[in-house]
Amino acid sequence: MRAVVFDRYGPPEVLRVEEVERPVPKEDEVLVRIHATTVNRSDCGYRGAEPFFTRFFTGLLRPKYRTPGMELAGEVAAVGGAVSEFVVGDAVFGLKGHGANAEYVCIRETGALAHKPSGVTFEEAAAVSDGACIALACLQKAELREGRSILIHGASGSIGTAAVQLAKSFGAHVTAVCGTKALDLVSSLGADAVIDYTQEDFTTNGETYDVVFDSVGKHSFRRCRHSLKPGGIYIETDLGFMWHVPILALSTRWIGDKRVTLPIPKYSKEDVLFIKELIEAGKYRAVIDRTYQLEDVVEATRYVETGQKTGNVVLTLNGVVR
Numbered sequence: 001m002r003a004v005v006f007d008r009y010g011p012p013e014v015l016r017v018e019e020v021e022r023p024v025p026k027e028d029e030v031l032v033r034i035h036a037t038t039v040n041r042s043d044c045g046y047r048g049a050e051p052f053f054t055r056f057f058t059g060l061l062r063p064k065y066r067t068p069g070m071e072l073a074g075e076v077a078a079v080g081g082a083v084s085e086f087v088v089g090d091a092v093f094g095l096k097g098h099g100a101n102a103e104y105v106c107i108r109e110t111g112a113l114a115h116k117p118s119g120v121t122f123e124e125a126a127a128v129s130d131g132a133c134i135a136l137a138c139l140q141k142a143e144l145r146e147g148r149s150i151l152i153h154g155a156s157g158s159i160g161t162a163a164v165q166l167a168k169s170f171g172a173h174v175t176a177v178c179g180t181k182a183l184d185l186v187s188s189l190g191a192d193a194v195i196d197y198t199q200e201d202f203t204t205n206g207e208t209y210d211v212v213f214d215s216v217g218k219h220s221f222r223r224c225r226h227s228l229k230p231g232g233i234y235i236e237t238d239l240g241f242m243w244h245v246p247i248l249a250l251s252t253r254w255i256g257d258k259r260v261t262l263p264i265p266k267y268s269k270e271d272v273l274f275i276k277e278l279i280e281a282g283k284y285r286a287v288i289d290r291t292y293q294l295e296d297v298v299e300a301t302r303y304v305e306t307g308q309k310t311g312n313v314v315l316t317l318n319g320v321v322r
């Protein structure tokens, strides 16, 4: 089968497409023939070994897993003997830690895999899981409900576009911050108010929120704390300069009345099923910026690394897009 591979950590150019052996599902695994996958910021972190400590999990000197890619949508091509939830031919979507930038991948039946929601294409289904699972983990810390307010900074990114839709589905009042080109898109995702960060600095406009979520790792608690109500929560997705975010997450448990959190996503079947339900209820959609062929993975990755994508970048295979 065709798969993206890399043998050393480095820039996007270390990636190439190669013929490799097709995996064989174990007793509890499903073999998925992938029609669409994505390149996301986590894939880029893995390939570039950023931050450095991730090498302790992904291979100290060279990558432990040669094929990157987390998100996938496709059809079940074979199942192990103990699999009962899926049969050959089922359309599925979900994610696993690595291996999805390929024609086939094996994934455990109990992993983050579900039947593809009706009415969405494989491209759309491939692009929903990572941003939504991370946003979900973040927002679960925010106790969002009717009457609570949240400001989402970086609302045009993969996590940001997911967070706007999830926060609305939880009933919160959502203020989204993004650049000029994404204002209409972010409004269409349901934001109650949209701030163009090139025109207005939300940290100095006097407005306060129950939650401030920096979904793109470009802000800081120091600058945002005056935008929080008493007892407010500041949510980050990045470790921050000199890893100050985890330190703040610990210290604000005991000091001050405003908390900092840095949630870690679970990537579970439960989360994927929750997202599927929202999609089928018309409350969630994947935002796709660009679509590339698998062979153009280097170009796709370079684009993701500009930090300027709107939503998600998809790779297609097999020419099947329904």
Ligand SMILES: NC(=O)c1ccc[n+]([C@@H]2O[C@H](COP(=O)([O-])OP(=O)(O)OC[C@H]3O[C@@H](n4cnc5c(N)ncnc54)[C@H](OP(=O)(O)O)[C@@H]3O)[C@@H](O)[C@H]2O)c1
Pocket: 040, 041, 042, 131, 134, 153, 154, 155, 156, 157, 158, 159, 160, 177, 178, 179, 180, 181, 182, 197, 215, 216, 217, 218, 237, 238, 263, 264, 265, 304, 307, 308, 309, 310, 311
């Ligand atoms: N916690 C975790 O497990 C985890 C996992 C993966 C990624 N991450 C981190 O989460 C962050 C977001 O990931 P993502 O995939 O959502 O990012 P992304 O899709 O690459 O974000 C790109 C978007 O961010 C916007 N942006 C860039 N600079 C901005 C600024 N200064 N102010 C406001 N918006 C800005 C861009 O809009 P403009 O072009 O208009 O600027 C663009 O639309 C990254 O820092 C990543 O490292 C965390």
